[in-house]
Amino acid sequence: MTTLRPTIALSADEARRIALRAQGFLGAPDRRSGVRGILRHLGAVQLDTISVLARSHELIPYARLGAVGRKTVEKAYWTETHAFEYWSHAACILPVEEWPHFAFRRRAYRNRPHWNHDLPDGTYDQVIKQLRAEGPLTATELGGAKRTSEWWDWSGTKVAVERALMYGEVVCVERRGWKRVYDLAERAVPQALLHDDLDDTECLRRLVRLAGQSLGVGTRADIADYHRLKGEQVDAVIADSGLVPVTVEGWGKPAWADPAALETPPRGRHRTTLLSPFDSLIWERARTERIFGFTHRLEAYVPKQKRVYGYFAMPVLSGGRLVGRVDPAREGRTLVAKQATLDGPKAVPAVAQALAEAASWVDCTDVRVERVNAPELREPLARELARLTG
Secondary structure (H helix, E strand, O other): OOOOOOOOEEOHHHHHHHHHHHOOOEOOOOOOOHHHHHHHHHOOEEOOOOEOOOEHHHHHHHHHHOOOOHHHHHHHHHHHHOEEEEEOOOEEEEEHHHHHHHHHHHHHHHOOOOOOOOOOOOHHHHHHHHHHHHOOEEHHHHOOOEOOOOOOOEOHHHHHHHHHHHHOOEEEEEEEOOEEEEEEHHHHOOOOOOOOOOOHHHHHHHHHHHHHHHHOEEEHHHHHHHOOOOHHHHHHHHHHOOOEEEEEOOOOOOEEEOHHHHOOOOOOOEOOEEOOOOOOOOOOHHHHHHHHOOOOOOOOOOOHHHOOOOOOOEEEEEOOEEEEEEEEEEEOOEEEEEEEEEOOHHHHHHHHHHHHHHHHHOOOOEEEEOOEOOHHHHHHHHHHHHHHHO
16 A cells, blocks of 8 residues: 655645545545535534525535535434534534543533523523423523523523533534524433543543544644644643644644545545635634635624625635635525635636536526626636536
């Protein structure tokens, strides 16, 4: 079997290709395992409220598998306890097999001395009792979600059920109209997995190993960021995690790799696609800049007049590079690129292909481009889109 380099010194290009393969963008995807396989492979899929083309957790498998049905995505995540929602990189869908490895975080929440919300006396026990009798239920069905539209103005019931979620007594078993649906962990999690038996060290060792596998290769900060661990938590277990130390050209910091990722050189077909800003390939800005030379920032929460690339600018991946970005919208059955930013003429075919495929996936029949960063690329992009969609 061919190894990349016997000294485990990687070029920047080798590291980039290892990362792409680890994230499912290089080589033939395992279509037999489908969305469930993508979740297992990535270890975490981030949730977010913003929906432009689709929700971010739908965009993640689409970016790797192509036009997978949106109902298929939801079913793969939630049916038959395949997954649970919990705090990882952020609010994430996680493979249910990893429930035991988040025991360290559940314990930390149970031992937390202070909370932002007060919990009215008796409310917690009442919520558990109601879920046992009537669950699964949304917070509204439990008797109250928010008193106002402000995120911090939760009802006592909402405070209680969210506290129970963090403690691990309650699980979010699906999202219904973007509302969490809660049930007791004793019903939702398979009995063999329903325990907090693993100590913190074992939990952390597993999550560090998983992060390394999902990244392919990463620095201490990369690995810590994947499941939002502390640097010192990574330091305590990385020597026993199964990851191997490597050096990467131009990184300037120590790195670790999944040994399986070093066994064969990454080969195969590159995916051309739009990426959610919440895709784990580009979660961490410093890593994205280091690997791709690409500065990525979500501007949804930036005042409109200060945005450079748009509200929900989606990077375009092609040939293993990030070649531009598109800020999309929908008007009826037209996919609108409110702003297309291309890194030169060579990016035109890739951006057009990514737009055309995305339009087909969300059942749009037309694509319209409103603004292009380089005026001379507007006409070539329009011609290529017409060829692909006509």
